[in-house]
Amino acid sequence: MKVLFKPWLLALLCLNVLSVLTVPTAQAHGEKALEPFIRMRTIQWYDVQWSTQKFNVNEEVSVSGKFHVAEDWPISVPKPEASFLNISTPGPVLIRTERYLNGKPWTNSVSLEPGGDYEFKVVLKGRLPGRYHIHPFFNLKDAGQVMGPGVWLDIGGDPGDFRNTLKTINGEVIDMESFGFANGVFWHLFWGVLAAGWLLWWVRRPLFISRYRMLDAGLEQELITAQDKFIAKAVLVGVPVLVLALNAVTANRYPDAIPLQAGLDRILPLPAQVNAGTVNVDAIKAEYNVAQRAMLLQVSVDNRSQGAVRIGEFSSSNVHFMNAELADVGHMPGKDDVSNNGLSLDNNTPIAPGEQRTVTIEVRDAAWESEKLDGLIKDADSRIGGLLFLYDDVMGKRYISSISAAVIPKFN
Numbered sequence: 001m002k003v004l005f006k007p008w009l010l011a012l013l014c015l016n017v018l019s020v021l022t023v024p025t026a027q028a029h030g031e032k033a034l035e036p037f038i039r040m041r042t043i044q045w046y047d048v049q050w051s052t053q054k055f056n057v058n059e060e061v062s063v064s065g066k067f068h069v070a071e072d073w074p075i076s077v078p079k080p081e082a083s084f085l086n087i088s089t090p091g092p093v094l095i096r097t098e099r100y101l102n103g104k105p106w107t108n109s110v111s112l113e114p115g116g117d118y119e120f121k122v123v124l125k126g127r128l129p130g131r132y133h134i135h136p137f138f139n140l141k142d143a144g145q146v147m148g149p150g151v152w153l154d155i156g157g158d159p160g161d162f163r164n165t166l167k168t169i170n171g172e173v174i175d176m177e178s179f180g181f182a183n184g185v186f187w188h189l190f191w192g193v194l195a196a197g198w199l200l201w202w203v204r205r206p207l208f209i210s211r212y213r214m215l216d217a218g219l220e221q222e223l224i225t226a227q228d229k230f231i232a233k234a235v236l237v238g239v240p241v242l243v244l245a246l247n248a249v250t251a252n253r254y255p256d257a258i259p260l261q262a263g264l265d266r267i268l269p270l271p272a273q274v275n276a277g278t279v280n281v282d283a284i285k286a287e288y289n290v291a292q293r294a295m296l297l298q299v300s301v302d303n304r305s306q307g308a309v310r311i312g313e314f315s316s317s318n319v320h321f322m323n324a325e326l327a328d329v330g331h332m333p334g335k336d337d338v339s340n341n342g343l344s345l346d347n348n349t350p351i352a353p354g355e356q357r358t359v360t361i362e363v364r365d366a367a368w369e370s371e372k373l374d375g376l377i378k379d380a381d382s383r384i385g386g387l388l389f390l391y392d393d394v395m396g397k398r399y400i401s402s403i404s405a406a407v408i409p410k411f412n
């Protein structure tokens with residue numbers, strides 16, 4: 001075989017390699033695709049952290065954190081009456097072994113209460129080695145997925161070492177990686193062959209046009225033979241009988257089985273925070289300056305706590321805007337998508353106990369654009385939502401307020 005040198009092919013190849021090399025390391029996989037008002041005003045994640053980001057196959061890792069369910073839940077998003085916390089992974093690289101909500105074992109979906117705070121923990125086990133981008137996320141029934149903060153996990157080791165055995169209620173130890181595999185393959189093939197055979201039985205004969213002509217000629221009696229009718233009757237009776245018989249065989253063989261659960265777990269939100277009512281924050285208005293990529297939030301802070309508080313952070317859609325003035329006190333967020341020093345106040349003096357102050361917060365950062373949060377002003381629901389973190393450094397306390405306000409865009 002003669003190999004021809006094709007310059008255009010080489011050029012194409014170079015271009016390809018170049019595009020791979022120059023691709024930015026940040027990867028998007030849909031977390032920014034959801035409308036900003038859903039990302040900002042449904043599940044508000046905070047304090048999310050991983051026990052480790054480097055581990056081996058078979059080793060356990062846990063992700064824990066909290067989330068607030070926004071009071072100002074968007075009107076167009078169905079209420080979180082059935083919600084499931086899951087982990088987004090590129091394929092079966094981890095297995096989930098345990099999951100908790102507010103310290104309680106959590107198997108099914110749960111109904112979340114707007115205004116409530118919850119604490120979660122998910123335990124996972126490494127299955128396939130590699131470097132993966134992983135998020136905890138919520139599946140909200142009829143609304144879709146709301147992503148939590150993402151991290152990179154490095155799983156080392158040998159995939160052959162992976163063990164996933166468990167003990168059944170009868171005391172039998174089974175390997176979950178292969179248990180029932182042959183059985184599953186057999187039944188898929190069995191029904192597949194039966195269905196394909198039934199189709200072929202009809203398809204092998206002349207099809208639409210010729211049958212239509214016969215119908216037109218009044219020969220419909222000849223379209224279906226006595227043999228066709230016999231086979232149809234055999235299938236009609238045989239399939240249900242087979243299903244019922246095999247079901248009886250299975251039930252007999254595994255008498256102690258727990259059915260797949262389809263109910264809802266009932267887990268109430270954490271008791272109202274001790275700080276509730278001690279520092280009240282009310283958002284008055286919000287203005288977004290498109291050219292400056294700056295959100296101006298006017299909030300009224302009513303400090304009824306015992307100590308002076310300072311605004312340290314505004315967090316929305318897993319973006320943490322930190323008050324640069326407070327960076328020294330070490331309120332750094334967890335390993336989240338973005339964190340920065342984009343927050344500044346018109347008055348940085350601590351808000352004294354008993355003081356009621358209207359504060360203008362400027363959150364100026366390219367993240368509004370890069371995280372596609374500025375799409376808010378083009379939405380039919382232009383309301384911003386997020387968590388405002390206030391700190392009492394003397395008492396070592398943190399107060400969290402979920403705020404929301406309608407956003408007025410400014411174009412100059």
Ligand SMILES: [Cu+2]
Binds near residue numbers: 028134135150
């Ligand atoms: Cu991600």
